[in-house]
Amino acid sequence: MIVPASILTTALDVALSTGADFADIFVEDTYSSLLSVLNSKPEQAIVGQLYGAGIRLFFGHEIVYVTTNDLSEAGLVKAALNAARSRGQGAAKKAMPLTQVPFDSIHTFGEKPWESDRSQKLKWLHSIDQSARAHSSLVTQVEGSLNEKFQKVQIANSKGLMAYDERSYSRLSMSTMVENEGVKESSSDDAGHMGTSEIYDHMNLTQMATESVDRALALSKAGYAPAGEMPVILDNGFGGVIFHEACGHGLETTSVAKNASVFCGKLGEKIGNECVTAIDDGTIENGWGSENIDDEGNKTQRTVLVENGILKNYIADEMGSRQTGYAVTGSGRRQSYKLAPASRMRNTFIAPGKDTFEDMVKDVDYGIFAKRMGGGSVNPGTGDYNFKVQEAYMVRNGRIEELVKGACLIGRGIDTLGKITKVSSDLKLARGMCGSVSGSIPAAIGQPQILVSSLMVGGRAK
Amino acid sequence: MDQIKQSFEKIVQQAKKDQAQVELLISGGENLSLGFQKKKLQKFESTQTQIAGFRVILGASQGYAYTENLAEESLFRTYRDALMNAKTVVSDAGVTLKLVAPQKVDSMSFLFKPENIDIEDKMEIARNLEEQCLQEDPLVQSVPYSGFNESVSFRRILNSEGLDQEFKQSYFSGHTYALAKEGEVSKMNGEGFFARSFKEINTKAVTQAGVKKAISLLGAKKLATGNYPVVIDREIFPMILHMFSGYFSAKKVHEKKSLFEGKLGQKVASEKFELIDDPFELRGSSVRPFDSEGAASQKTTLIEKGVLKNYFTNLEYAQKMNLPHTAHAARGPTSSMDISSTNLMVKPGSRSLEELLKRHDKVIHLIDFAGALHAGYNSTTGDISMPAQGFLYENGKLVGAVDQFVVSGNILDLLRDIEDVSNQLNRPGSSEICPDVLVKSMSFAGA
Numbered sequence: 001m002i003v004p005a006s007i008l009t010t011a012l013d014v015a016l017s018t019g020a021d022f023a024d025i026f027v028e029d030t031y032s033s034l035l036s037v038l039n040s041k042p043e044q045a046i047v048g049q050l051y052g053a054g055i056r057l058f059f060g061h062e063i064v065y066v067t068t069n070d071l072s073e074a075g076l077v078k079a080a081l082n083a084a085r086s087r088g089q090g091a092a093k094k095a096m097p098l099t100q101v102p103f104d105s106i107h108t109f110g111e112k113p114w115e116s117d118r119s120q121k122l123k124w125l126h127s128i129d130q131s132a133r134a135h136s137s138l139v140t141q142v143e144g145s146l147n148e149k150f151q152k153v154q155i156a157n158s159k160g161l162m163a164y165d166e167r168s169y170s171r172l173s174m175s176t177m178v179e180n181e182g183v184k185e186s187s188s189d190d191a192g193h194m195g196t197s198e199i200y201d202h203m204n205l206t207q208m209a210t211e212s213v214d215r216a217l218a219l220s221k222a223g224y225a226p227a228g229e230m231p232v233i234l235d236n237g238f239g240g241v242i243f244h245e246a247c248g249h250g251l252e253t254t255s256v257a258k259n260a261s262v263f264c265g266k267l268g269e270k271i272g273n274e275c276v277t278a279i280d281d282g283t284i285e286n287g288w289g290s291e292n293i294d295d296e297g298n299k300t301q302r303t304v305l306v307e308n309g310i311l312k313n314y315i316a317d318e319m320g321s322r323q324t325g326y327a328v329t330g331s332g333r334r335q336s337y338k339l340a341p342a343s344r345m346r347n348t349f350i351a352p353g354k355d356t357f358e359d360m361v362k363d364v365d366y367g368i369f370a371k372r373m374g375g376g377s378v379n380p381g382t383g384d385y386n387f388k389v390q391e392a393y394m395v396r397n398g399r400i401e402e403l404v405k406g407a408c409l410i411g412r413g414i415d416t417l418g419k420i421t422k423v424s425s426d427l428k429l430a431r432g433m434c435g436s437v438s439g440s441i442p443a444a445i446g447q448p449q450i451l452v453s454s455l456m457v458g459g460r461a462k
Numbered sequence: 463m464d465q466i467k468q469s470f471e472k473i474v475q476q477a478k479k480d481q482a483q484v485e486l487l488i489s490g491g492e493n494l495s496l497g498f499q500k501k502k503l504q505k506f507e508s509t510q511t512q513i514a515g516f517r518v519i520l521g522a523s524q525g526y527a528y529t530e531n532l533a534e535e536s537l538f539r540t541y542r543d544a545l546m547n548a549k550t551v552v553s554d555a556g557v558t559l560k561l562v563a564p565q566k567v568d569s570m571s572f573l574f575k576p577e578n579i580d581i582e583d584k585m586e587i588a589r590n591l592e593e594q595c596l597q598e599d600p601l602v603q604s605v606p607y608s609g610f611n612e613s614v615s616f617r618r619i620l621n622s623e624g625l626d627q628e629f630k631q632s633y634f635s636g637h638t639y640a641l642a643k644e645g646e647v648s649k650m651n652g653e654g655f656f657a658r659s660f661k662e663i664n665t666k667a668v669t670q671a672g673v674k675k676a677i678s679l680l681g682a683k684k685l686a687t688g689n690y691p692v693v694i695d696r697e698i699f700p701m702i703l704h705m706f707s708g709y710f711s712a713k714k715v716h717e718k719k720s721l722f723e724g725k726l727g728q729k730v731a732s733e734k735f736e737l738i739d740d741p742f743e744l745r746g747s748s749v750r751p752f753d754s755e756g757a758a759s760q761k762t763t764l765i766e767k768g769v770l771k772n773y774f775t776n777l778e779y780a781q782k783m784n785l786p787h788t789a790h791a792a793r794g795p796t797s798s799m800d801i802s803s804t805n806l807m808v809k810p811g812s813r814s815l816e817e818l819l820k821r822h823d824k825v826i827h828l829i830d831f832a833g834a835l836h837a838g839y840n841s842t843t844g845d846i847s848m849p850a851q852g853f854l855y856e857n858g859k860l861v862g863a864v865d866q867f868v869v870s871g872n873i874l875d876l877l878r879d880i881e882d883v884s885n886q887l888n889r890p891g892s893s894e895i896c897p898d899v900l901v902k903s904m905s906f907a908g909a
Contacts, residue, residue: 032796035550038717044798045547048515048528048540064506069530086506086581118550141718177718177842184721186842227687227868227907258499260606260641262648338509377832381606381641381650386832386849386868388840408838408847408868458847458868458907 001154001164002027003053005098007073008156011055012095014080016158019090020057020064022318023080024157026295027053027071028337033113036145037125040133044145047114054337057083059090061323065340096160103299105292106285109168110196113148121146124200128174131209138220139213140184141177146170148197155297163297169288169442170197171431172205176212180220187216187390192431194442195286215372215391218403225392225407225459231367232409232455233360233395237428238373240349240445242452243278244434245376245385246413247271251280251305251313252331252343253320254437255381262383262414263311271311272417275353278306280315282330282346288431288444289346296332296341303329305348309417317343335439342438349446353423360422360451362398368407368457369393369400383413386458408458422451466618467626469534473541474622480545483519483561484622487754487795488512488532491615496588497608503585505609515795516544519561522553528795559778561621562756570751574630576614577660584612587665591638594669601642601677606650608638619756629751633658635891638669642676649682651675651830656747656891675829679851682863685908691822692869692904693815695829695852696886700894703737703806705839705846706873707894710739710764710772711790711801712779721844721874722770730770731877736809737765739774739790746805748893757789759804768878774801808896811883818884818900820858826906828852828869844873867908876901 008025015023029051036044053071057064064087068079110116125144132142149169156162171192178185189212191203234242247263255261263271282300284290291300296318304312316324317332320343332341361369369392376387389407393400429446470486477484490512497505514537515528525547529540553559588610595605611634618628639652653672657663694702706721714720722730731737741750741759752758755776763771775783776791779801792802819825830851831838838848847870854861884898 041552042550044526045550046526046528046796046798047543047547048796049530051530060502062503062506065508067509067511069510069512082508086508087503122550184842186840224870227870227905255606258606259604260650338511340505340507379650379832381639382648384832384849386838388838388847405843406840406845406847406870408849408870410832410849410866410868456866456868456907458849458870460870460905460907 002029002152003071003154005156005162007076008162009095009098010073011076011080012156012158014077015055015057015084016093016095018084018088018092020059020084020088021093022058022158023056023095024155024296025053025055025076026337027154028151030149030151030336031114033148034145035121035125036143037122037129038143040129042122050336052337053079054340055080055083056340058319058322059087062087063319063340067338095158098156098162099160101161101163101293101297103292106283106290107194107292108286110198112196113150116197121197124172124205127205128209131206132176132213135210135213136178136217138178138180138217139176140179142174144174146172146197153295155295157297161297163293165292167194167291168196169194172200174209174212176216178213178216178220180217183220185216185220187212187219190431193286194288194290219405222403222405225368225404225457227457227459229454229456231364232452232457233364233367233369234447234450234452235369235371236424236426236448237446238430239370239450240430240447241373241376241387241432242416243350243447244345244348244445245378245387246411246416247278248280248345248348249378249436250383250413251315252345253314253316253324253326254342256314257320257323260381266311269311270309271414272306272309273420274309275423276306276309276417276420277351278349279304279351280345280348284347287347288442291346294330294332295334298328298330298332300330300346315343315345317341333438333441335441339438342436344436344438344441345434345443347429347444347446349427349429350423350448350450352425352427352448355422355424357424357426357449360424360449361395361400363422363451364395365397367395368404369395370407370409378413385413386410404459406459410456410458416452416455419453420450421453424448466532467620469537470620473538476541477518477622481520482545482548484541485517485561485755486514486620487793488514489617489795491613494584494612496584496610498589498592501593513795514540516541517799518544518548519559520548522557522559523548523551524559524799525549525551526798554782557782561623562625562777563623564625565758567627567752567758569627569629570749573658573749574632576632579660584610587636587663590665591636591669594665595638595640595673598669598673599642599677601644601680602640602673603643604641606639606641607652610636621756625756627752627756634660634663636668638672640673640676642680644680647680649676649679651679654891679863679865682851682865685854685864685867685906687906687908689903689905690824690826692826692828692901693818694899694901695827696884696888696896696898698828698831699896699899700888700892701831702876703894703896707803707806708841710774710803712773712775712783712785713801715773716779716783725770726773728770729768730874731765731768732880733768734811734882735765735768735877735880738763738807739803739805740807741804743805743807743895745890745895746893747891748804750804753789753791754793755791757787757791760789762788774803776801804893806894808883810885810887810897812885813882815884815886815898818882818898819855821881821900823857825855826852826864827855846871846873867906869904869906871904879903
């Protein structure tokens with residue numbers, strides 16, 4: 001526990017003193033550490049602590065949110081009073097007695113980031129740097145960084161819920177820059193999980209580094225992708241960004257409640273091809289976007305979003321549920337106590353299908369195979385999305401051919417779902433950071449390989 | 463003497479024993495955010511933040527640590543963490559880093575004028591940002607995103623050389639995004655504002671502009687693939703500036719991450735393109751009297767008649783690379799020292815936007831990019847590839863809205879291909895201040 005239950009009860013009672021019909025308190029104590037290597041030397045070492053609370057009040061569909069760094073009884077009561085006075089004029093209510101939410105953690109953690117050996121962390125980063133530089137003399141720069149975060153959260157609400165959980169994140173990232181006959185290129189990669197850093201002892205970091213160099217060198221010799229509409233095969237893993245952007249954001253009640261999603265009112269309707277089943281699952285052991293409980297204290301769930309092309313569920317937080325009537329899915333998430341929670345994706349993926357990758361390639365006369373994706377964005381109101389392809393190959397007459405660069409894919413979510421014609425059985429998940437109204441949070445994305453019969457490819461016009 | 467200064471002076475004494483130099487950056491503020499949805503208050507957020515970040519220098523090595531607990535014991539613990547981090551880092555031999563010496567700096571106190579505005583008046587602004595959009599045109603179906611912010615921010619820097627200076631400012635900002643629908647086609651677009659006094663806020667102008675943008679794009683047609691001359695609207699050219707502003711950083715040049723490496727004194731853009739960095743320009747949102755290590759701000763010429771004149775430096779990189787010190791140190795309490803721009807200003811030209819649109823038989827007037835920075839730009843190569851929306855003009859006459867295309871090119875080519883810039887600047891409140899920009903040719907992938 002970060003704050004004793006008696007103090008939280010007092011603060012909740014104060015929060016309810018002017019007519020709010022619900023109040024909750026999110027308390028956070030987060031340790032963060034960043035170590036980086038640049039120019040083959042330790043370049044950055046930063047550690048820090050975030051420590052504060054957010055108090056949220058519901059007046060019907062209205063939300064009041066205040067934050068404080070003062071976690072003493074006086075500090076929390078003052079913040080709760082500020083929140084209550086800002087809106088309410090109604091009758092005071094009392095919070096229910098707090099009862100701890102029981103759960104068994106689905107995650108296992110090793111040594112906490114402040115306990116573990118810093119020299120070992122630098123060893124991993126140096127090994128990446130050395131492996132990349134040894135692999136090619138054309139490497140001009142290597143940057144490696146290890147980000148670790150250990151977040152303790154405590155949530156209490158006026159319905160009597162109290163929960164405490166610990167979440168640990170570790171991510172080791174690298175980028176390589178090369179210069180080949182005057183052409184500069186770069187490539188990046190990462191490893192990590194919801195957990196602690198000992199996993200890198202069992203990973204082949206040399207392979208990650210050398211593959212990154214090879215990719216950058218290949219890109220430095222590649223021509224530009226063509227432009228226009230064509231079939232696109234998206235690889236498994238990070239290829240799942242297409243569902244995340246094309247549909248996932250539009251299924252969050254944050255958009256649905258505002259009638260700002262093309263998927264509003266389509267529950268039970270066919271929104272995609274029959275081969276598409278998509279799931280948002282917060283219950284994967286040590287999964288990048290997993291949680292035992294969400295930031296509203298609700299147990300996280302596995303939510304089937306689309307089943308055989310039919311829209312089955314939205315992703316709902318407490319206020320989203322109140323506004324839309326759809327059940328809470330344990331998806332209330334936020335970057336930190338500084339932001340109120342919102343309905344957000346967790347580990348979101350297209351489920352395995354029955355097709356094979358080889359069959360997809362055979363189906364394409366002229367198109368591209370998008371092997372590695374970059375970032376993307378979506379306008380939830382219109383469903384228009386776009387994302388960058390970091391590594392793409394031409395596909396001609398059923399064969400994968402040369403590497404091309406500079407490709408970007410654009411489309412409209414609901415159109416794309418209907419154009420997914422094949423889904424392979426080889427599901428993979430990948431790590432991403434998702435930015436939206438409640439900040440930047442870890443979210444996994446994933447899919448098996450899929451074939452989209454036609455997508456706009458933004459390359460260079462001939 | 464305030465409590466922070468007292469604690470810091472004790473830490474300075476400890477740092478002397480540790481043979482270290484120490485700098486403390488504290489920033490924070492108060493923010494009130496209000497937003498309405500379907501005529502009901504949907505968001506009332508009141509946040510107060512303060513965070514302290516230490517930088518400890520041991521010879522040429524720098525370590526960092528931060529905390530939100532400003533009690534003396536916590537500050538001491540954080541100082542020790544930063545000291546330990548400085549011992550971890552390995553720096554270039556032969557360079558001894560310095561802190562900024564105390565100096566007289568105009569605190570620009572006229573920018574801190576908190577107003578005692580009644581809460582109902584603030585609610586009215588937030589309410590209008592939604593309602594006036596809905597009233598503006600029947601095609602507006604909803605206003606998914608709108609909000610009003612009242613902000614006070616502060617930044618204080620103390621160091622072991624005796625420097626102690628603070629900058630405070632207050633301002634108002636807001637935005638509104640309307641979703642317009644006609645048949646099965648939806649378009650969402652909007653507008654924002656930035657004001658240093660409450661009476662400057664004109665929600666009607668903001669909502670009219672936002673709705674106009676959303677509605678004007680309804681009925682957009684696909685564009686035939688090809689190369690077209692393009693006018694990049696002054697409201698979105700800031701995104702282009704943002705893409706290459708990092709190339710001016712001496713740190714990025716030193717780390718071989720800048721496409722302007724080795725190009726000082728060389729032509730990097732068209733002669734029509736002149737760019738300065740002005741931390742005192744009040745139209746901009748990045749006004750500041752001193753940089754993130756306390757050095758007095760100054761104007762810097764970056765590109766003059768297309769020639770690269772300066773890189774941005776802080777004390778460390780001015781010394782390391784033997785360059786003029788431009789006072790562009792940039793960091794927050796939770797981050798390490800970096801270098802970045804303040805208000806980038808493109809010098810306006812003499813012709814109107816309408817005149818630029820007549821310069822070629824066909825011109826695309828781009829008014830919106832999607833996902834530009836993290837999804838459509840590769841800073842290593844300068845390659846741009848992003849969806850955009852706009853209007854097709856033929857012989858200066860509007861043909862119609864166009865969308866569902868990707869515009870691509872390379873940032874260095876774009877800079878060289880600038881044919882002209884307009885005489886009108888974008889609305890205040892951005893840290894990039896610029897006119898409309900006519901570019902000879904870019905690649906469009908459409909139908």
